[in-house]
Amino acid sequence: xxxxxxxxxxxxxxxxxxxxxxxxxxxxxxxxxxxxxxxxxxxxxxxxxxxxxxxxxxxxxxxxxxxxxxxxxxxxxxxxxxxxxxxxxxxxxxxxxxxxxxxxxxxxxxxxxxxxxxxxxxxxxxxxxxxxxxxxxxxxxxxxxxxxxxxxxxxxxxx
Amino acid sequence: xxxxxxxxxxxxxxxxxxxxxxxxxxxxxxxxxxxxxxxxxxxxxxxxxxxxxxxxxxxxxxxxxxxxxxxxxxxxxxxxxxxxxxxxxxxxxxxxxxxxxxxxxxxxxxxxxxxxxxxxxxxxxxxxxxxxxxxxxxxxxxxxxxxxxxxxxxxxxxxxxxxxxxxxxxxxxxxxxxxxxxxxxxxxxxxxxxxxxxxxxxxxxxxxxxxxxxxxxxxxxxxxxxxxxxxxxxxxxxxxxxxxxxxxxxxxxxxxxxxxxxxxxxxxxxxxx
Numbered sequence: 001x002x003x004x005x006x007x008x009x010x011x012x013x014x015x016x017x018x019x020x021x022x023x024x025x026x027x028x029x030x031x032x033x034x035x036x037x038x039x040x041x042x043x044x045x046x047x048x049x050x051x052x053x054x055x056x057x058x059x060x061x062x063x064x065x066x067x068x069x070x071x072x073x074x075x076x077x078x079x080x081x082x083x084x085x086x087x088x089x090x091x092x093x094x095x096x097x098x099x100x101x102x103x104x105x106x107x108x109x110x111x112x113x114x115x116x117x118x119x120x121x122x123x124x125x126x127x128x129x130x131x132x133x134x135x136x137x138x139x140x141x142x143x144x145x146x147x148x149x150x151x152x153x154x155x156x157x158x159x
Numbered sequence: 160x161x162x163x164x165x166x167x168x169x170x171x172x173x174x175x176x177x178x179x180x181x182x183x184x185x186x187x188x189x190x191x192x193x194x195x196x197x198x199x200x201x202x203x204x205x206x207x208x209x210x211x212x213x214x215x216x217x218x219x220x221x222x223x224x225x226x227x228x229x230x231x232x233x234x235x236x237x238x239x240x241x242x243x244x245x246x247x248x249x250x251x252x253x254x255x256x257x258x259x260x261x262x263x264x265x266x267x268x269x270x271x272x273x274x275x276x277x278x279x280x281x282x283x284x285x286x287x288x289x290x291x292x293x294x295x296x297x298x299x300x301x302x303x304x305x306x307x308x309x310x311x312x313x314x315x316x317x318x319x320x321x322x323x324x325x326x327x328x329x330x331x332x333x334x335x336x337x338x339x340x341x342x343x344x345x346x347x348x349x350x351x352x353x354x355x356x357x358x359x360x361x362x363x364x365x366x367x368x369x370x371x372x373x374x375x376x377x378x379x380x381x382x383x384x385x386x387x388x389x390x391x392x393x394x395x396x397x398x399x400x401x402x403x404x405x406x407x408x409x410x411x412x413x414x415x416x417x418x419x420x421x422x423x424x425x426x427x428x429x430x431x432x
Contacts, residue, residue: 018192021179040183042176042247043331055246060179065172065194108246129330130244 003067007032008076022058022066023047026073034074034103038132045131048104049073055111057130074103077110085148086110095144097135104131109145118149160282160305165191167304173216174251176243177259201254201309204228210276213311215254220245222253231315232273233426234339237323238265244331254308257290262297263333263359269323270311271365272339272356278310285309291364316352319343320427324415328402334359335402336411338391342379342423350374355387355420360412361396369394370416379424388417 004013007030014029026032026049035058038046042060049058050072077084086109089095096102105128112119112127119127124145125138133141162169168190172178181187195201201216204225211231213222222228223239242248242256242265256266257277270277270290277288279302290311293300302308325337336359343352353374356365370390377383392413399405425431 041180042243045244045246048246054249056250057246060176060247060250062172062175062179062192062194064192065175065196127245130246 001064003063005066005068006070008071008073016063018062018064020063022049022061022063022071025063025066026058026071032073032075036100036103038100043132045104045108046101048107048131050107050111053111055108055130072107074107077106079154082154084110085151085154086113086145088151089144089147090141093140093143093147095137095141097133097137101131101133101135105133105141109148112145113149113152117152119145121146161191161193162305162307163282169193169304171195171307173255174218175255176247176251177255177261181259195307206315207312209315210312211315213253213313215252215308215310217253219243219248219251219253219256223248232313232321232341233432234269234272234321234323234341234423238269238325238337238339241265241325241327241331247331253311257293257311258300258302258308260294260296260298260300261333262361265323265325265334265337265339265358267294268337268356268358268365269339270313270356272354273313273321273341274354276312277308278312279306280309281306287312291366294364316341316343318427319352320423320425322419322422322426324418324422326411326415333402336360336395336397336408336415338412338416338419340416340419340423342374342420342427344379344424344427348378348380350377350379350383355391355416357391357395357412357416359397359402360408361398362391362394362412363396367391367394367416374420379420379427381421384420384424385417388413388420391416 003016023037026035036046038044040059042057047058052069086106108128108131124142170189172192198216201214203214228235275290277293279286319341321341323339325334338357340355345351353371355367355370370387374387392409395409395412397405397408
């Protein structure tokens with residue numbers, strides 16, 4: 001079946017199997033491998049993307065159900081060579097170890113900060129409770145999100 | 160209508176967080192899926208006369224953050240806070256949850272406790288079914304292959320208190336056991352009305368009328384709440400599985416009902432938010 005959607009601002013149209021999950025469409029058909037495939041049961045949260053601005057687990061969305069919608073992946077966070085403050089925060093505060101959860105964590109943090117620019121530690125922990133860090137590096141992840149909250153402007157970032 | 164054309168080979172998919180996992184496990188294999196996510200006019204929570212109407216496409220996140228439900232029925236907030244995680248709650252719907260009819264599902268117990276009414280529509284018209292007659296067994300409801308659940312209606316009970324207590328193995332998991340209730344008291348502290356719902360413990364239609372009948376007309380003393388909770392434990396018919404042995408779950412059915420009743424009474428008295 002023919003499916004058309006907008007991914008990171010670019011309209012994309014492809015012929016896909018009706019059963020194809022969005023996570024596999026992104027990774028295997030479009031090569032957007034920043035979205036990771038973990039548990040496949042909507043528990044681990046590695047496959048998080050935004051759909052019409054809302055965080056969803058793409059292992060539990062059919063590609064066909066994303067038709068006509070706007071999808072955001074980690075590849076869309078950097079703009080014109082400038083990192084999102086969240087990405088910068090994960091670098092500054094060493095918010096990753098193996099890196100497997102990092103794309104999902106960063107998208108989750110971006111959605112949190114868009115809704116709540118100055119979150120408490122409790123709000124950060126609640127927001128990321130649907131994404132699992134198996135390195136258990138949560139302390140630094142929380143600090144990374146706090147760093148991004150304290151440095152909200154893209155212009156301020158220094159690599 | 161697509162459901163008329165394809166009959167039982169077609170399934171509605173809303174948030175997909177019950178149906179897609181079932182398809183991955185090959186427990187469901189529909190030939191056709193009808194995506195109803197564009198039915199945004201079924202996404203609402205509003206006061207309608209002396210009832211609260213909740214559209215079937217209302218997402219868990221909206222139920223959790225609803226000021227109307229927080230004011231009238233904190234049981235919804237209690238239950239939603241422990242359903243999955245915030246990202247899953249962005250997607251899953253209240254209609255999908257109750258229609259999945261998982262015997263461990265939380266909102267089915269909430270609907271049973273509150274004596275909600277389910278509004279079901281088809282090309283032939285609209286019919287209503289009590290939440291306590293909605294489920295016909297595990298993963299089965301009265302909703303026919305050419306019908307759709309469109310709304311849940313809950314009677315407003317001014318001055319009542321409500322609460323939900325759940326125990327799970329890890330945050331956001333399915334319940335090992337859970338119990339919820341509402342309770343209405345008169346000026347003398349006598350129970351004028353009460354509804355008790357249980358999930359994951361094999362309670363028939365997610366409710367326990369024996370415990371409710373015991374409490375009605377009695378003073379809401381701690382002694383009576385404990386006795387009612389014991390009746391809830393008797394009404395439970397849990398199975399031993401990977402979440403725990405049957406006798407442990409029966410104990411939980413009583414304990415969690417007791418905690419929910421205590422909290423609901425405190426809320427009815429204005430002692431707790």
